[in-house]
Each structure stands twice: as structure tokens, then as C-alpha cells.
Amino acid sequence: MSESGTPAPAPGHATPPRRATISDVAREAGTGKTSISRYLNGEFDVLSPQLRARIEAAIKQLDYQPNQMARGLKRGRNRLIGMLVADLTNPYSVEVLQGVEAACHALGYMPLICHAANEVEMERRYLQLLTTYRVEGVIVNALGVREEMLRPVGASGIPAVLVDRRVEGLEADMVGLDNPAATTLATRHLIERGYAELRFVVQPFERVSSRRQRVEAFEAALAANGANGAASGRTLILDLDDDAGGLAALDRDLDALDAFDAGVSYASDARATSAGDEQAAPRRLALFAANAPVAMRLALHLNARYGAAWQTRVALLSIDDPEWAELAGITTVRQPTYDIGYRAVEFLHERIAGLVTQARDCLLPGELIERASTSASARSSP
Amino acid sequence: MSESGTPAPAPGHATPPRRATISDVAREAGTGKTSISRYLNGEFDVLSPQLRARIEAAIKQLDYQPNQMARGLKRGRNRLIGMLVADLTNPYSVEVLQGVEAACHALGYMPLICHAANEVEMERRYLQLLTTYRVEGVIVNALGVREEMLRPVGASGIPAVLVDRRVEGLEADMVGLDNPAATTLATRHLIERGYAELRFVVQPFERVSSRRQRVEAFEAALAANGANGAASGRTLILDLDDDAGGLAALDRDLDALDAFDAGVSYASDARATSAGDEQAAPRRLALFAANAPVAMRLALHLNARYGAAWQTRVALLSIDDPEWAELAGITTVRQPTYDIGYRAVEFLHERIAGLVTQARDCLLPGELIERASTSASARSSP
DNA sequence: CTGTTAGCGCATTCAT
DNA sequence: ATGAATGCGCTAACAG
Numbered sequence: 005m006s007e008s009g010t011p012a013p014a015p016g017h018a019t020p021p022r023r024a025t026i027s028d029v030a031r032e033a034g035t036g037k038t039s040i041s042r043y044l045n046g047e048f049d050v051l052s053p054q055l056r057a058r059i060e061a062a063i064k065q066l067d068y069q070p071n072q073m074a075r076g077l078k079r080g081r082n083r084l085i086g087m088l089v090a091d092l093t094n095p096y097s098v099e100v101l102q103g104v105e106a107a108c109h110a111l112g113y114m115p116l117i118c119h120a121a122n123e124v125e126m127e128r129r130y131l132q133l134l135t136t137y138r139v140e141g142v143i144v145n146a147l148g149v150r151e152e153m154l155r156p157v158g159a160s161g162i163p164a165v166l167v168d169r170r171v172e173g174l175e176a177d178m179v180g181l182d183n184p185a186a187t188t189l190a191t192r193h194l195i196e197r198g199y200a201e202l203r204f205v206v207q208p209f210e211r212v213s214s215r216r217q218r219v220e221a222f223e224a225a226l227a228a229n230g231a232n233g234a235a236s237g238r239t240l241i242l243d244l245d246d247d248a249g250g251l252a253a254l255d256r257d258l259d260a261l262d263a264f265d266a267g268v269s270y271a272s273d274a275r276a277t278s279a280g281d282e283q284a285a286p287r288r289l290a291l292f293a294a295n296a297p298v299a300m301r302l303a304l305h306l307n308a309r310y311g312a313a314w315q316t317r318v319a320l321l322s323i324d325d326p327e328w329a330e331l332a333g334i335t336t337v338r339q340p341t342y343d344i345g346y347r348a349v350e351f352l353h354e355r356i357a358g359l360v361t362q363a364r365d366c367l368l369p370g371e372l373i374e375r376a377s378t379s380a381s382a383r384s385s386p
Numbered sequence: 387m388s389e390s391g392t393p394a395p396a397p398g399h400a401t402p403p404r405r406a407t408i409s410d411v412a413r414e415a416g417t418g419k420t421s422i423s424r425y426l427n428g429e430f431d432v433l434s435p436q437l438r439a440r441i442e443a444a445i446k447q448l449d450y451q452p453n454q455m456a457r458g459l460k461r462g463r464n465r466l467i468g469m470l471v472a473d474l475t476n477p478y479s480v481e482v483l484q485g486v487e488a489a490c491h492a493l494g495y496m497p498l499i500c501h502a503a504n505e506v507e508m509e510r511r512y513l514q515l516l517t518t519y520r521v522e523g524v525i526v527n528a529l530g531v532r533e534e535m536l537r538p539v540g541a542s543g544i545p546a547v548l549v550d551r552r553v554e555g556l557e558a559d560m561v562g563l564d565n566p567a568a569t570t571l572a573t574r575h576l577i578e579r580g581y582a583e584l585r586f587v588v589q590p591f592e593r594v595s596s597r598r599q600r601v602e603a604f605e606a607a608l609a610a611n612g613a614n615g616a617a618s619g620r621t622l623i624l625d626l627d628d629d630a631g632g633l634a635a636l637d638r639d640l641d642a643l644d645a646f647d648a649g650v651s652y653a654s655d656a657r658a659t660s661a662g663d664e665q666a667a668p669r670r671l672a673l674f675a676a677n678a679p680v681a682m683r684l685a686l687h688l689n690a691r692y693g694a695a696w697q698t699r700v701a702l703l704s705i706d707d708p709e710w711a712e713l714a715g716i717t718t719v720r721q722p723t724y725d726i727g728y729r730a731v732e733f734l735h736e737r738i739a740g741l742v743t744q745a746r747d748c749l750l751p752g753e754l755i756e757r758a759s760t761s762a763s764a765r766s767s768p
Numbered sequence: 769c770t771g772t773t774a775g776c777g778c779a780t781t782c783a784t
Numbered sequence: 785a786t787g788a789a790t791g792c793g794c795t796a797a798c799a800g
Contacts (some may be wrong), residue, residue, distance in 0.1 A: 105501055408795095
């Protein structure tokens with residue numbers, strides 16, 4: 005400012021505040037911008053080897069990096085896709101993300117990861133933001149969207165594919181776990197293992213279709229087996245943001261269980277087994293968590309109530325297979341998370357290319373991982 | 387294409403493939419683009435109420451959303467900052483991210499989250515990508531960068547702030563845990579609790595400054611206490627991608643422990659306590675994990691070796707406080723993750739504004755969370 | 769108060 | 785094989 009004069013930089017390699025542009029490179033290489041552009045786009049067969057060499061030198065010399073914003077503005081597409089995640093705290097989301105990233109990498113997209121952190125308002129904001137950045141598509145692990153999202157996204161808007169959850173009025177591709185199959189698989193496992201009392205524990209599922217599906221599948225599986233009258237069960241709603249009610253309901257069940265066990269103990273010396281059951285060992289209650297966050301909350305609660313030996317009293321099973329499930333020895337249904345993410349991007353890619361027009365579903369199977377929590381001898385106690 | 391004529395959309399609300407531009411709005415409102423631009427930038431005091439109303443109507447009518455790419459291109463800044471995360475699988479990263487997001491929200495930035503997934507190559511690619519998108523700054527949870535990153539970033543490049551780890555030759559702001567203090571805190575805790583044999587377990591720390599700092603602090607704390615001769619310890623390197631060697635080393639220590647305990651048992655009836663120790667109870671080995679991923683790996687290994695009762699044999703303590711630590715009852719040093727992320731963005735913001743010129747550090751204190759794993763009675767056994 | 773003009777950095781006709 | 789001109793959607797001087 006105080007010094008006068010030419011815009012030329014001061015001596016001594018002063019910091020160039022402005023990055024080189026395509027014009028700079030053209031000048032440096034002694035050619036026109038067009039050739040630079042061609043070089044950048046790999047049209048080498050239209051460039052003389054010498055020109056190409058000069059361009060390469062100039063680019064290296066100026067440390068030139070093409071401005072993606074400008075490119076995107078010009079060509080009308082920017083290879084950006086939005087990835088809206090409901091909750092990165094959930095290992096499920098991170099695993100799906102890995103698949104998304106891999107697929108993006110493979111297909112030449114750059115994923116813009118947006119984390120709604122379980123806040124519907126954030127979700128809305130990010131969705132809006134993504135459209136202003138003109139992403140070519142979004143893959144959405146929805147949270148509470150509905151009409152609001154329908155405007156920018158969907159049929160008449162930017163291509164979208166849903167992950168895990170469906171959105172009410174939106175006709176869009178969707179990829180996720182085969183919830184009915186997975187839930188049935190797990191429910192049957194519990195019944196086969198001889199648990200007579202089942203509790204399916206799930207978060208409130210206003211808008212989250214996968215939760216509803218799981219509840220329904222659980223109850224259906226139970227009813228189907230109910231013919232044999234072997235097991236009975238119920239669904240408990242647990243709000244992770246306000247768990248007092250849900251845990252109270254659970255505690256009532258646990259109280260009953262404890263009382264029953266105590267009763268068995270009293271009676272065991274006198275009348276042995278009251279009914280005609282084969283075994284006198286008290287049947288444990290089985291808790292079926294609809295996902296990992298619920299399972300964690302339950303485990304914490306049980307741990308607080310029964311101490312470290314809680315697994316000798318209650319069997320816990322969960323959909324989702326977080327790392328700690330292995331440590332705690334909890335039986336789970338593992339989701340094909342990576343594939344879910346990968347497929348989602350593939351779907352989106354096809355849709356962006358305009359190859360597909362009808363909404364498709366991709367339901368992937370879960371895998372039952374049996375661990376000590378549902379074994380006959382319960383968790384090996386120290 | 388086949389139909390002739392006007393660009394007007396076909397009847398029946400046909401899908402408008404192209405989003406409205408500022409010119410469309412101007413035409414719709416019967417004014418010039420400048421006024422629209424002014425409206426968008428909140429310069430209401432320069433617009434007659436009527437014009438303003440017409441603009442509002444036109445925008446609503448056309449569902450207009452300004453193209454951020456174009457805006458950024460024009461004004462030279464796009465309010466984008468890059469957040470390069472080494473490993474989203476680590477709860478630490480996600481927690482830091484939450485702070486980053488909150489701060490971005492507050493300061494008007496949009497964070498571009500990039501996940502290197504522990505791959506140095508990914509890190510390099512993303513860094514490059516971020517610069518081509520002309521982010522105004524990056525906050526980096528580095529992984530293996532060095533010179534390569536120095537070119538685009540740093541003093542003469544785009545502003546950067548480091549999180550948790552420092553980068554070799556780079557003069558940049560840095561925010562993270564006060565590693566020496568936190569490590570010393572935990573080491574002293576272990577010694578006070580009476581553990582005589584300590585093992586600090588850490589991943590290979592070629593480029594990761596925080597790991598090196600923790601190792602050094604551990605050994606220093608040990609040496610400082612060594613005057614009393616109460617505790618001795620060693621550092622074990624555990625490579626999570628190839629844990630055979632590290633676990634073998636651990637197993638040798640555990641074998642020795644087991645043998646010693648067995649010896650004590652043999653001898654206990656005859657000679658009672660061999661040395662002059664107050665208590666005959668075998669002192670457990672204490673494992674000090676440098677971070678949560680290491681702690682998890684250790685826990686899994688111990689669980690495999692000793693069964694669910696492993697905590698009666700070995701005490702585990704960790705830096706980082708993942709959710710499962712509460713469940714497993716493991717003592718931890720909790721990092722102020724949210725604050726770390728928030729401060730990082732604040733630092734970056736100041737730097738982007740050009741307010742600061744010298745590299746600063748922000749070292750935040752950790753908090754010791756005592757749990758059963760390091761209590762006198764070990765983990766309550768079922 | 770409001771509209772016109774001129775680019776931001778780049779890709780694309782269209783001529784050479 | 786190469787370059788000049790045009791404009792993507794928007795903001796920022798300048799005029800009125």
C-alpha cells in the first residue's frame with residue numbers, strides 16, 4: 005500500500021496471493037487457452053507433442069490447478085454428489101459411508117458429506133445447501149423429511165437415492181437391508197434358542213420406515229410362531245433422547261422376571277418345576293434391539309441394574325454389528341453396510357446419466373452373527 | 387426436440403430440466419439482474435419496497451436458488467472449508483467433527499468433509515481435490531502428509547489448522563489435547579492405584595506427533611516416579627493393521643504374569659507372600675492404551691485369552707472415551723473433542739480473515755474418568 | 769434508487 | 785493442429 009507502483013511482486017519470491025489461471029498457463033506456454041483446456045481434458049491426440057510438452061512445463065512451473073468451480077459452472081455439471089447422513093455417531097452410517105466413498109472414487113464423483121446429527125432442521129438446511137451447490141445427485145439417509153424435501157429433490161428435481169429409510173411421498177430409488185427377512189431371521193433364532201419372553205426394543209418410528217418394518221416383521225414372526233405357543237413377546241419404544249419412559253417399561257418387565265425367578269427359587273425345593281417344563285432353569289428374557297444405538301442404551305441400563313453379570317439374566321440381540329458387540333459377546337444381525345453405500349452410488353450414477361426412470365429398490369440380506377449372548381449357557385461368567 | 391418452436395415448457399407443468407437463473411428472476415420481476423443480486427445479498431435499504439416485493443414474488447414463483455458456484459467464482463471466496471479426517475471409524479474424529487460443524491454453522495462456513503480412511507494416498511488426493519475446489523481453508527487431522535502437502539497448504543498456500551497431530555515441516559496452527567498432561571495424569575493414576583507393571587500400548591507413530599508425545603510423557607512420568615521404585619513399565623507397539631507382533635509381545639508379558647500368579651498360588655500355602663509385600667493378592671498388570679482403537683483391540687484380545695472375566699486379570703485404561711468404555715467399565719481420559727473441533731474452526735476463521743500471522747497452539751486438558759477397571763477390587767465379577 | 773457493463777475461470781463452437 | 789470469440793450465473797464497479 006505505502007509503496008508505489010507496479011503490480012509486479014516484490015523481489016524475493018513474494019507470496020503470490022492469487023492462484024494461477026488457465027490464462028496464466030497459456031501465456032507461460034506461449035499458446036492459447038483453448039489448448040490448455042484441451043490438455044486438461046485429456047484430448048492429447050489433438051495436440052502436437054511439442055505443444056503438449058510446453059503446456060506440461062508451464063503447468064508444473066506455475067503449479068497450476070484448474071478451478072473446479074469454474075469448470076462446473078461452464079459445463080453444467082460438477083461431479084459433486086451430496087451424502088446426507090442422519091447420524092455419524094452410528095457406526096452403521098460410517099460403514100455405509102465407506103462404501104459410498106469407494107464408489108464415488110471409482111465413478112469419479114466427489115461426495116459432499118453432510119451430517120444432520122439427528123436434527124431435522126440441519127437436514128433441511130443441508131439439503132438446501134446441496135442444491136445451491138448444484139450437486140448432481142444426493143444420497144439421503146433421511147431423518148424427518150417429507151414435503152419440504154420434495155421440492156428440490158425427487159422426480160422433478162435433482163436425482164436422489166434413499167438409504168435405509170424411505171421418505172413418505174417420494175418416489176425414489178432406495179437401498180438398504182431386507183428388514184423383514186433380517187428381523188424374522190433373528191426372531192426365529194431367539195425362539196429356537198428357547199427364549200419364551202421376547203421384547204423388541206425400537207426408537208420412535210414416526211418417519212423412519214425401516215424401524216416400522218422391523219417392528220412389523222418381529223410381530224409377524226412372533227405371531228407365525230405363536231401357533232406353537234412357544235414364545236410370546238412385545239414391542240417396547242425407547243426414545244434415546246428421553247429414555248425415562250422406555251426404560252421404566254423395561255424395568256417393569258425385569259421386575260416381573262426377577263420376581264418370577266425368586267419364586268422359582270422358593271418353590272424349587274418343594275414343588276420342583278411348577279408346570280410340565282423339561283428344565284427348571286429359569287428362562288431368560290430376550291431383548292431384541294432394533295439397532296446398535298438402542299442396543300448400547302439397553303446394555304448400559306442392564307449393566308447399571310444387574311452389574312457386569314447382566315448377561316446371565318437377560319439375552320441381548322441386535323440388528324447392526326458394531327465393534328463392541330464382539331467384545332460384549334452379543335449376537336447380532338450384521339448389515340451389508342459397505343455394499344449398501346456402494347450400490348446407492350451406483351443407482352445414483354445411473355440416474356444421473358438418465359439411464360433409469362423408474363424407482364427401484366435394492367434390498368440386501370443381513371447375516372446372523374451368533375455370539376455368547378444367545379447361547380444356551382448364556383455369557384460365560386467369570 | 388421433435389416438437390418445434392418456442393422454449394416455453396409443454397402444457398401440464400412439465401419438468402423444467404434447468405434451474406432458474408438470476409436473469410430469469412430479473413425478467414420475471416421486470417427488472418435488472420443487479421437488483422436481484424442486491425436483494426440476495428441483503429442490501430434491502432437500496433431497494434424500493436415495491437421492487438423488493440416483486441423480486442420476492444418472482445423468486446418464490448420460480449423457486450429460485452442462487453448458484454453458489456457462480457457466486458464463489460465471482461467474488462473469489464466460497465465460504466467452503468475442507469475438513470480432512472484421518473479415520474471416521476474412530477469416535478474421536480466424529481466428536482471433533484461435531485464441534486467443527488457447529489462452529490461452521492455459527493460462522494457461516496460449509497464444511498467439506500473428506501475421509502482419508504487411514505490411507506495416505508486418499509489423504510493426498512483429497513487435499514488436492516480441496517484446493518481445486520478453492521476451499522478457503524482446511525482443517526486437517528493428518529495422517530502421513532509432509533512435503534507433499536506443504537505446497538498447496540501452509541504459509542504461502544491456503545490457510546490450515548492441524549488437529550491432534552502436527553505435521554513435520556509445516557508452520558500452522560494446531561489444536562488438540564494436552565498430551566503430556568493427560569498422559570501423566572493417567573500414568574500417575576495407575577501408579578497410585580498400586581499397579582506395579584505398566585504397559586503403554588500405542589500404534590506405530592512415524593508421523594503422528596500425538597502418539598510420540600504420549601509415549602514420551604508416559605516414560606517420563608514413569609521415570610519421575612521411578613525414584614520411588616514403585617512401578618516399572620514398558621512401551622508396546624501395536625500395529626492395528628498387522629497386530630501379530632504387538633500381540634505376541636503382549637502375550638509374553640501375560641504369560642509371565644500368569645506364571646507368576648501360579649507361582650504365588652503354589653507358594654501361598656507354604657511361604658505365604660514371598661517378598662515383604664503387604665498383600666498377597668497378585669498385583670494385576672495395567673495396560674494403558676494410547677487411544678480408543680488400541681484399547682478396543684486390546685480388550686478383544688484379552689477377552690479371547692481370558693474370557694469375559696479378563697478384567698480380573700488385567701487393568702485397562704485408555705485415552706479417548708468411547709461409549710463402550712462406559713459399558714465395559716474402563717477408566718479413560720476423555721478428550722474435549724467438541725471444543726477441539728470448535729476451536730479449530732475459530733482459528734481457521736481468524737486466519738482466513740488475515741487477522742493472525744503467527745502459528746498458534748491450543749492445548750486443551752483431558753479429564754480422567756475413573757471406572758471399575760482401575761478400582762481396587764477390579765471389575766465386579768458376576 | 770436502479771440498470772448497464774465488464775469480467776471471475778473455464779469449455780466450446782467455429783474458424784483457421 | 786490451434787486459437788479467437790462467446791457465455792455459464794453471478795457480483796461489482798460505474799453510470800444514470
